[in-house]
Amino acid sequence: MRRYFSILLSVFFAAASLKVWADSLPAPKIVKVNERIHALLGPMEMPTRMNQGYMVNSVLIVGDTGAIVVDTGFTDEIGAMLAKQFAKLTDKPIRYVINTHHHGDHTLGNVAFPDARILSSEECRKLALQYGPDWLAIIEGIAGRKFPNTQVLTASITYPQNSKSALTIEGIKMLFWVPQAAHTLGDMMIWLPDDQVLLSGDVMVHQVTPSFRDARLKEWIQTLHEVQGLPVKTIVPGHGPLMSKQDAAAMHQRMAGLYDGIAAGVKEGLTDSEIRQKLDLTEWKKLHNFDEQMGANINKAYLEIEADSF
Numbered sequence: 627m628r629r630y631f632s633i634l635l636s637v638f639f640a641a642a643s644l645k646v647w648a649d650s651l652p653a654p655k656i657v658k659v660n661e662r663i664h665a666l667l668g669p670m671e672m673p674t675r676m677n678q679g680y681m682v683n684s685v686l687i688v689g690d691t692g693a694i695v696v697d698t699g700f701t702d703e704i705g706a707m708l709a710k711q712f713a714k715l716t717d718k719p720i721r722y723v724i725n726t727h728h729h730g731d732h733t734l735g736n737v738a739f740p741d742a743r744i745l746s747s748e749e750c751r752k753l754a755l756q757y758g759p760d761w762l763a764i765i766e767g768i769a770g771r772k773f774p775n776t777q778v779l780t781a782s783i784t785y786p787q788n789s790k791s792a793l794t795i796e797g798i799k800m801l802f803w804v805p806q807a808a809h810t811l812g813d814m815m816i817w818l819p820d821d822q823v824l825l826s827g828d829v830m831v832h833q834v835t836p837s838f839r840d841a842r843l844k845e846w847i848q849t850l851h852e853v854q855g856l857p858v859k860t861i862v863p864g865h866g867p868l869m870s871k872q873d874a875a876a877m878h879q880r881m882a883g884l885y886d887g888i889a890a891g892v893k894e895g896l897t898d899s900e901i902r903q904k905l906d907l908t909e910w911k912k913l914h915n916f917d918e919q920m921g922a923n924i925n926k927a928y929l930e931i932e933a934d935s936f
């Protein structure tokens with residue numbers, strides 16, 4: 627009897643702590659971009675046990691009879707928390723989820739939107755199928771617990787690499803822009819011409835160190851250059867606060883400057899640690915998560931440039 631009681635008690639506490647975790651997720655900062663677009667900005671830190679992996683920016687676009695969501699968080703719990711926030715902003719059903727790239731912090735919350743069709747680049751879909759389970763393992767390791775309800779759900783409608791597709795969804799004009807490569811091999815940005823708003827995913831991040839882990843720097847910098855040709859008023863980046871076109875130009879310069887500095891070192895035959903000593907990282911050091919990301923970033927850039935120079 628006592629034994630059953632203690633099992634019952636531990637089940638109760640496990641259930642209670644799950645509920646506490648889901649309730650204790652940091653709240654997004656909600657910014658109204660215009661009458662039909664809201665940005666839900668996540669924390670700027672790396673994933674931790676405290677934030678439970680909540681770090682992504684998401685976007686809600688309210689259309690004629692339904693709504694569109696861009697990026698859904700790292701776990702089913704974050705997706706559910708976002709769904710609750712969206713419900714406070716619109717009573718229209720969420721009909722579409724767009725994933726800007728395959729990384730777990732942007733896609734593993736898809737499961738919280740079971741009635742939505744998922745859209746992404748073709749490469750994003752492939753990479754999510756391949757690496758989704760690894761991303762789930764990463765966040766389970768950081769959070770220190772399992773997320774049994776989180777599943778890898780991928781797009782049913784996809785767009786090819788190096789394409790721009792104009793379409794109207796729920797009465798909203800959109801251009802799906804899939805560059806050759808950038809932050810990953812499968813980024814997709816969403817340009818809203820009537821709103822002059824660009825939803826960039828992690829092709830742009832603001833006040834945060836970008837991650838180069840799956841990037842192609844050369845094409846990324848070219849994509850940032852092309853963004854300067856858009857008549858954009860507001861950019862919702864993948865992480866960090868909203869950006870202006872000037873902020874995007876500053877990111878482009880920072881990335882191009884780093885690339886050129888490393889390329890010059892490679893040309894001189896220096897090692898990556900010698901190059902690191904020579905680089906001027908003043909502007910980079912102002913960004914969040916510099917210490918956690920920048921060493922690996924320089925190494926990644928070095929390897930790409932070295933491979934390209936053969």
Ligand SMILES: [Zn+2]
Nearest residue numbers: 729731828864
């Ligand atoms: Zn991200």
